[in-house]
Amino acid sequence: MEKQQLLYEGKAKKIYQTNEANILWIEYKDEATAFNGEKKDTLAGKGRLNNEISSLIFTQLKDKGIESHFVERLSETEQLVQKVEIVPLEVVVRNIVAGSMAKRLGMEEGTPLSKPIVEFYYKDDDLGDPLITEAHIELLEAASDEEVAQLREMALAVNEHLLALFSEINIRLVDFKLEFGRTVNGELLLADEISPDTCRLWDKDTNERFDKDLFRRNLGNLQEGYAEILARLTQHS
Ligand code: C5P
Numbered sequence: 001m002e003k004q005q006l007l008y009e010g011k012a013k014k015i016y017q018t019n020e021a022n023i024l025w026i027e028y029k030d031e032a033t034a035f036n037g038e039k040k041d042t043l044a045g046k047g048r049l050n051n052e053i054s055s056l057i058f059t060q061l062k063d064k065g066i067e068s069h070f071v072e073r074l075s076e077t078e079q080l081v082q083k084v085e086i087v088p089l090e091v092v093v094r095n096i097v098a099g100s101m102a103k104r105l106g107m108e109e110g111t112p113l114s115k116p117i118v119e120f121y122y123k124d125d126d127l128g129d130p131l132i133t134e135a136h137i138e139l140l141e142a143a144s145d146e147e148v149a150q151l152r153e154m155a156l157a158v159n160e161h162l163l164a165l166f167s168e169i170n171i172r173l174v175d176f177k178l179e180f181g182r183t184v185n186g187e188l189l190l191a192d193e194i195s196p197d198t199c200r201l202w203d204k205d206t207n208e209r210f211d212k213d214l215f216r217r218n219l220g221n222l223q224e225g226y227a228e229i230l231a232r233l234t235q236h237s
Contacts, residue, residue, distance in 0.1 A: 001025070001080060011037065012050070012197060018080070022184065028054075028077045032197075034216040036128050041215070048076040049226040050195040055079055056233050057165070057194045064161050066154075068190035069181060084181025084191050088142050090121040090129060091151050093159045094175040098200050099213075101175075104131075110207070116159050118152050123179075150188050151180060158190065166201065169232035171210070174200035196226045 002019040009015075011033045016025040028047035033040050051073065058070035071080040094101055097111040101119075120137060121129045137143055143151065155178055166173040176199035179192035192198070196211040203210065210225040 001074075012047075013193075022083045023071060024081050024083050025074070026051075026079050026081055028079075028193075032212070032215050032222065034212065036125060039216070043215070043222050045223045046197075046226065049223065049230055050193060050197055051077050051079055053226065053230050053233065054193040054195045056230075056237060057162070058190075060165060060237065061158065061161055061190070061194075066158060066161060066190065069192075081191070082183065082189065084183055084189050086123075086179060086181045086191060087147070087151070087188070088123040088140075089137065089151065089180070090123055091155045091178045091180065092119045092121060092175060093117070093155050093178070094119070095159070095163065096172065096174040096200075098174045100131075116156060118155050120148070120151075121177075147188060154178075154180070154188065154190065158194075162194070162199075165233075167204075169229075169236050170204045171229070171232070172202040172204050172207075174202055176200070196229055201229060 003025045004017040004019060007015045007017050012029055012031060014027040014029060018025050028051040030042050030044055030047045031040065032043050032046060055070065055073040058068045061068060069081040069084055071082060073079045094117045095113055097107045097113065098109045102109045120132055122132045122140065122142065123129060134148055137148055138145065158178060163173050176194065178190060180188050181191040183189050199211055200213065201211045209219055210229050214220045214222045214225045
């Protein structure tokens with residue numbers, strides 16, 4: 001496989017074309033951003049940790065029958081993925097109240113939810129990725145009604161598997177964000193990454209944070225937190 005020209009550089013990843021039309025080459029960067037790019041830093045080793053954690057999680061999901069765009073990990077910071085057209089929605093699943101939901105609804109962080117909540121955010125940096133309803137999704141033509149139903153179903157299925165996976169390593173899966181793409185056949189496929197950048201992960205015994213809130217809220221060393229997740233996942237698999 002040959003790495004070709006840079007197609008896109010995002011906040012956390014660079015995406016390159018390859019000599020295979022349907023395969024992209026992803027490079028995870030060490031940059032951390034929060035609050036829509038307002039807080040920024042370079043954190044050495046973050047790219048490697050997220051690449052390794054995301055590769056492990058996508059592999060374990062595949063073993064449970066959940067497909068994703070992930071093809072193969074190439075190096076510490078690189079992986080190959082299937083090319084998809086990204087659906088402009090961030091699909092957030094919550095098991096415990098935290099973050100923006102705690103703020104928006106005036107609820108205490110850490111309150112367990114009796115059933116998971118799925119939310120849709122419109123992927124638009126200029127708008128600050130607003131929370132939107134299904135009527136807005138239809139209006140914006142971001143996805144069809146049928147796709148929205150599928151996205152919800154797929155996100156809840158991923159949640160079931162991730163809850164079990166993290167529970168086995170003594171981690172509370174508080175919430176997480178997924179992105180999906182459409183394949184050339186028009187099918188929805190899980191895409192982007194699943195890592196401590198995109199999940200809230202708390203130790204079950206101590207509630208210690210091992211996720212991006214370490215950076216967002218200056219709670220501690222991000223790389224140490226992510227390394228703890230990688231170590232627990234590796235020992236377990
Ligand atoms: O900020 P908020 O509470 O809405 O985040 C919910 C979950 O989605 C968190 O796990 C957060 O890390 C993730 N998220 C993300 N990318 C965003 C927004 C939220 O990965 N742009």
